[in-house]
Amino acid sequence: MFGNSKQKASSRIDSLIGLETKIVGDMIFSGGLRIDGEVVGDVTAEEGKSSTLVISEKARIRGTVRVGHLVLNGTVEGPIHASQYLELQSKCQVHGDVFYSTLEMHPGAVVGGQLVHSAADGRHAQKSLAAPEERVIESAMQ
Structure with a gap:
């Protein structure tokens, strides 16, 4: 369900936010x-606990997502920080x-x-991932 077994975090789901449920406010969770x-x-x-977040096809989050393992098939309006593994489904x-x-x-x-690659400790790659137009301008100036 979550890709290859090397990347697999806990596949157990501890909590469910149902299809007709809307939560307004920040959430902190552990487990699945x-x-x-x-x-x-x-x-x-x-922090410091194994975590898995599954966002289904009809789900929507408006805010920042910070998790170890994320399987996303819905919509996120805000930045995503996946410290271990991120699966962006179709x-x-x-x-x-x-x-x-x-x-x-x-x-x-x-x-x-x-898309910004981060090291396992959360540090971001040193290389700039600027928009393609900016990369073309930078390379032409060198």
């Missing part, structure tokens, strides 16, 4: 969380920057922002 509904606020996994839409350690991106996934 599946969101089928809507969250307006930040969704953050407790129907997902991201409107914000994506910070990841390991990335799996399926055909059809849409990211409206930068």
